[in-house]
Amino acid sequence: MVSRNRLQSDKENLRQEIMDAAREMFVAEGYANVSMRKIADKIGYSATTIYLYFKDKNDLLHQICEQTFARLAQNIKAIYMLSDNPLEKLRSGLREYIYFGLKHPSQYEIVFITPLPTNVESSFEESNGKIAFDTMRIVITECVSANLLKHNNVELISQTLWAGIHGVTSLLIQHTGFPFVEREILIDSVIDTLISGIKA
Amino acid sequence: MVSRNRLQSDKENLRQEIMDAAREMFVAEGYANVSMRKIADKIGYSATTIYLYFKDKNDLLHQICEQTFARLAQNIKAIYMLSDNPLEKLRSGLREYIYFGLKHPSQYEIVFITPLPTNVESSFEESNGKIAFDTMRIVITECVSANLLKHNNVELISQTLWAGIHGVTSLLIQHTGFPFVEREILIDSVIDTLISGIKA
């Protein structure tokens, strides 16, 4: 810790260090079980220092989530480059969403499951989670244009699919003790059922 | 004896009185924002009295939820008496699940959305939420027997449908500010997509 003051004299470094420590602890112990003091201890600062970089505990949480979901948005966009078949793009996008959620369960929980004290939706409107959703909308528009679907209400289809993939993701994250059928089989079943249900 | 019965019923009364007060406050202000002291104040007792009737705050919460979900189980069972057509029964059951969740959002949240600190699943195994789920399984078995579905994996179909209806229910409960299409239209779309997706 001798060189600590030097290394972190850059404000951005400490900010990121706080986020890294907090993310790790939120994932391991759950948001509610991690106190500002514990985070501070981990990085060798006092609790109140965190308030110099984040408005409050909730703000810290959301900054972390945004970083993560920027990656989801990227991933989905990347996937949409790989194929020309709109329905295959859609299927891959749905898969990516679900597996991304399962890979980052506590952050998925925070963004899409946990009821936020602050005004969530106004922030969701400008969030990376929203960008991921918008990308899905574009692909569905492609499917509609190619006359591949039962009807052409893009918004309705998007929300219906979102409900489906959010449902399986959140169930698998939350009800860890429930005797689910094999994970991949259930995920495939949900995706197949949804696609089959909207196909012309 | 009369006096003894009266005592017992008094005890039951206070127990129920605590649950009623707590439920009302949980619904209005959210579980996390309601303290044991606030509940106690509302009914004119001290906070510690609640611990004579419930193990802890979490236990209190779960007792409340069980009371509510006993009604969901009842409702779904009742619905399954009304029709002979298995697919129609299934459709009605799915609808009831969703609308029940939307009618009791904070309790749905507690049972199916909120990640519980205590071991949830062991209690879910004996819960009324489980009974509702089991009833759905039975109807799906009827559909399979009548050769109405694509395949005959009842467990997989049950969980796939559960994912779908849980998805739309929790989205509508949680993301109140999101610009969803008209609620009934979205719900119908989810149900139609799911049924259409599993039908032979």
Add this chain to the structure above:
DNA sequence: AATATAAATTAACACTGTTAATTTATATTT
């Protein structure tokens, strides 16, 4: 009326998020 039991309370503990006041370190100016 005395005693045993049940019910409810008060006091206390170890926490929590957060704010204000204060100290310590760094940067800028004289």
Add this chain to the structure above:
DNA sequence: AAATATAAATTAACAGTGTTAATTTATATT
């Protein structure tokens, strides 16, 4: 190089939390 201004970090404190143990009050039984 010394004095001053600014930024960064800390300590102290507040009002609140869930929960336990010890104690008082009320009820029932002898």
